[in-house]
Amino acid sequence: MATMNISSLTARRAAIGVDVGGTKIAAAVVDASGRLTHRVQRATDVSGVDATLASIRAAIEAVLADAGPTAGDVGGVGLGIPGKVDPVSGVGLLSVNLGWRDAPVVATLEAALGLPCRIENDVSVGALGEARYGAGRDRQSLVYLSLGTGVAARVVIDGRLYRGAGGMAGEIGHLVSDPDSLLCKCGARGCLEAIASGPGIAARAQQAVDARTPTALRDMAAGGPVTTRMVFAAADAGDEVAQTIVERTGQYLGGAVKTLIMLYDPEIVVLGGGLAQAGNRLTAAIIREVDRLAAESYVFRDLWRPDRLAVSVLGPDVALLGAAALAL
Ligand SMILES: [Zn+2]
The missing domain is CATH 3.30.420.40 (ATPase, nucleotide binding domain)
Incomplete structure (x- = not known):
């Protein structure tokens, strides 16, 4: 009963x-x-x-x-x-x-x-x-890094969202990652979101095409705009320009992962959003960069373990x- x-x-x-x-x-x-x-x-x-x-x-x-x-x-x-x-x-x-x-x-x-x-x-x-049903299920602290049209992170501690004073804690997309790169919609130059989001990847590829760099992307775009999907397809097909763009994106985002780990020391960082689901070329590049950053800094190395970074298994x-x- x-x-x-x-x-x-x-x-x-x-x-x-x-x-x-x-x-x-x-x-x-x-x-x-x-x-x-x-x-x-x-x-x-x-x-x-x-x-x-x-x-x-x-x-x-x-x-x-x-x-x-x-x-x-x-x-x-x-x-x-x-x-x-x-x-x-x-x-x-x-x-x-x-x-x-x-x-x-x-x-x-x-x-x-x-x-x-x-x-x-x-x-x-x-x-x-992710904290309740995914990679954070048995963990006390989690940072979720969303990679898609935008780039933003959120922090969950003991099952509760850390909002900050104004509800914006985790807006890492507007940290300047490359001050010589593209202008961001927010007004600053080289924000992570401007260069490492889906549209940011497409915009950097468009720059390469417009600069007449030899790349298969030109034929793929056929006079129209270069898309993020084209960049990943060209990279998989062996196009060096596209591969460099993806690798560079991994470096930008790997730097963001390091920043999040240094700031919050979470048990796990979970990569979510469309870019995290777009095949493992980008996520592999992110992991390579985080490993490189750990190799060069013993302070970061002390915090970093490979099982502290995961791709969302819950997907959309x-x-x-x-x-x-x-x-x-
Ligand atoms: Zn910005």
Whole structure:
């Protein structure tokens, strides 16, 4: 009898995780063990704040409809939102991807759905997902380094996100990594995000093509813009310019990993985001650079062990899992 009570209690402990992106919204039911069910995907309507919130609501309602009778197990909704959010007031403060400012996300959704809702920044939910269900599961401290359209890190200590005074702790993407390189959208030159994000890799490759450096990338782009995907494909096919760009990116990011380890001394640094999933050429280059930095500094060598760096095994699901963890 006692066993039955416990299992029925466990069964109610589920939440909906929502991963809100600039082009699509993914949502699913996540149970306490991290099992994903009733997954849906919807296009994000970014024509206005109300339209965006309506498309988020529609995705959640689609999950609830799909869950049918098991929707009663859902105790809340957690959302990962790109940009700056206030998790206390539940307001989306500023999002370039969604084109909104001061969006009343939690108030609007709670009124419509009748379920408690919580929001966090998208990189933060990635960090929480990894801490709870991924590489950080049995560890006290974790740094999640997200490598994609942007570059940012988040720190989780004892299962809790370290936000800093203004909620921006871990914005390592705007550390200057190469002061002679490209201008960043933030105004500074050579930020990690400007040169080692997906668009940063493409921009550096474009520079090489524009400078008439002999490379297969010119034919691949065929007069159009060079993409990140082309750079990795050309590198795999043996193009030296593309290989150098990827290797250099690994050096920039390896430096960032060292900085994060020196700052936080975490049990593990987890690489997530699209670039971490783009094959192992880049991650191998990052590891090579971290090893090199350890070889040259006995202080860093003392902190560094190969098992302190891992690639996310949760992949694209990490945001859904972390978002749900906000409400579990
Ligand atoms: Zn910057």
